[in-house]
């Protein structure tokens with residue numbers, strides 16, 4: 001592959017080794033950059049719920065040579081079943097109707113499977129990973145960025161990229177507090193592993209009432225399932241990095257008189273070792289860069305899991321950002337081009353979370369419960385009205401990837 005103009009041996013520090021970070025590292029390394037990735041966790045975080053790779057992002061993994069391996073990890077969910085408080089089935093939805101995945105092309109795979117594939121791909125290359133470390137202080141003096149790591153080491157980089165997620169520290173250091181950019185979408189969730197003793201296979205089961213939804217989801221025939229407890233909340237109840245005891249108490253209060261398997265889910269949440277709590281939020285920023293520092297993935301534009309597009313936006317953003325850095329001598333020109341090209345795609349996909357059918361999974365009002373039940377009834381009668389899939393599928397693919405290798 002011809003080296004793109006301007007890469008020379010510029011050094012880049014990427015903070016975060018989940019999806020956006022390693023994808024960006026891969027492309028920058030291919031273009032001849034000297035790449036370091038710093039990750040707070042001791043190793044690549046391999047666990048996690050199923051995520052989707054769709055539309056334009058499929059082209060990105062294809063160009064990385066990963067498509068066959070990503071497709072092999074497809075979990076092929078078959079059914080999302082909805083039950084009432086007594087466990088009686090109200091109806092069911094083929095999951096890909098709900099998520100608008102393009103059957104035969106888009107892929108649903110465990111998040112950890114994708115992070116491992118990306119890490120394996122990048123660890124074959126001369127990319128340095130610094131696990132168990134993170135940026136402590138950052139100083140951009142116009143010609144480079146001085147980094148002091150928490151471990152005590154200091155290094156200077158030409159460019160620094162924050163790929164450190166919804167609660168990005170890089171964003172906080174450069175742009176200020178998260179509250180300015182975090183748009184709460186009215187729900188909080190807990191997700192945790194529990195034994196698959198509901199006989200689930202290739203899909204999930206959901207019990208949703210106005211303002212609270214409980215459920216469980218099995219990846220293929222897994223012996224553990226992902227339990228989840230989601231509730232409506234107009235304001236984010238506490239800070240971005242909440243207190244586990246407080247979040248459990250709050251969830252227990254919301255679900256105190258819940259039917260179906262709610263007591264069992266509450267019990268599993270209490271004892272889970274991998275309990276993951278967050279608010280359902282989007283990150284919306286007027287600009288994604290400042291000087292020699294830019295953001296990519298959830299750090300810059302988390303779309304929330306209501307859109308199911310977080311992973312795809314991270315992969316596409318990483319591809320464009322690397323290509324622009326390789327094509328331009330000046331990082332600020334590269335950042336401006338990356339933003340110009342990617343922002344309309346990001347905003348259209350973020351809008352899916354607001355205008356989409358999130359109420360099917362997480363109804364907040366009796367009216368939304370009623371609308372969900374009508375959809376379930378029409379699906380049972382063989383109708384598809386109201387799913388709105390074609391628009392979402394179009395939006396997943398509206399960005400055409402530039403070719404930076406010519």
Ligand SMILES: Cc1cc2nc3c(=O)[nH]c(=O)nc-3n(C[C@H](O)[C@H](O)[C@H](O)COP(=O)(O)OP(=O)(O)OC[C@H]3O[C@@H](n4cnc5c(N)ncnc54)[C@H](O)[C@@H]3O)c2cc1C
Pocket residue numbers: 015016017018019020021038039040041045049050051052053111133134135163164165166167168169170189191278296297298299302303304305308309310311312314
């Ligand atoms: C419950 C749930 C369900 C979801 N479902 C879907 C779905 O169905 N489909 C979909 O596409 N997406 C889904 N997502 C979203 C998806 O997981 C993210 O949007 C996607 O992983 C974005 O990747 P990222 O690399 O930008 O950020 P993240 O995956 O958040 O990674 C950030 C990385 O940075 C590291 N880090 C954090 N702080 C620091 C620091 N200070 N220093 C160094 N490292 C740091 C973290 O450890 C992590 O490795 C879901 C998210 C949640 C929470």
